[in-house]
Amino acid sequence: MTRLNLPARPPFNFTSVVNSHGWRQLAPFSYEESTNTLGYILRLSNERVIELALSDGTDGVIVNTEKLDRAEQKEVKDRVAWMFGLDMDFARFYSASRGEPKLARVKKRSIGRVLRSPTVFEDVIKTILTTNTLWAATRNMTRKLVDTFGAPLDGETGKRAFPTPSSIAAGSPEFLKQTVRVGYRAPAIHQLALRVTSGQLDLESFKTTSMPTLELRRELLTINGVGPYAAANLLMILGRHDFIPIDSYALKMVSQEWYGGKPITAKEVEKRFKKWGEFKGIAFWFWDWKDDGG
């Protein structure tokens, strides 16, 4: 057994990251509520597939997994640090949100980090799978994608890692549509896998790029299946908070909050959050809505 204790830049709240959005429900994540433990099946660069149990450290994340050598430990540390944004600093957001009752809880509960997958590729695919469909279908499609293309944990075919770009690229759009049931998204997913495999698109460089957010957004919008909502969602995941992922949920929440439930458009959402500037996305994301619909 290997146990790693990964400290975070304070303040840090493990549970707020795990609950920051629905990602914990998407394979190869799993979540055990009784112990507040996040599971993840990770494929290491040496192709070994391991299971991580991630739990709340006093001021960071505790990782329990099988025995790892030094290089593997380093890789796991880097991956988990990215997934939890351990090094992120929200002091400026907390300062900006002071005096706003609807954001009072963010500083109190050390909220701000958004749970990420280990790779940007995985988060782009998952984001595409959230578009134009219901959440239950997103979960199904992700599960099937992992079950179909993911490398299995040693001796446990029921537990698989998220597919690599090359494993998806090796299939066909028809197979993705017929077997994984991703519908019209199949060509977009296949094309993305091809672009990444061929080196034409270096998604992982987006983690550390100093590219201005507008430019990064333009890059994201070159991906088929990624429109304004998906790009904003991915920017949030990448730690850029200038854009609001406006989907039907956003329209509903903003309408209930300020427009008495009447139908509104994206313009009204933008108008209401304009004053938050570079924190628009994060202010929207963690806004304490009147009724979040459960």
Next chain:
DNA sequence: GGTAGACCTGGACGC
């Protein structure tokens, strides 16, 4: 720049 319609799946509903 704005808008209409097609794209798919799966669940709800009526018969």
Next chain:
DNA sequence: GCGTCCAGGTCTACC
């Protein structure tokens, strides 16, 4: 059990 309707963003064509 079958058919129909609907929710959900993106893309393309068109104005």
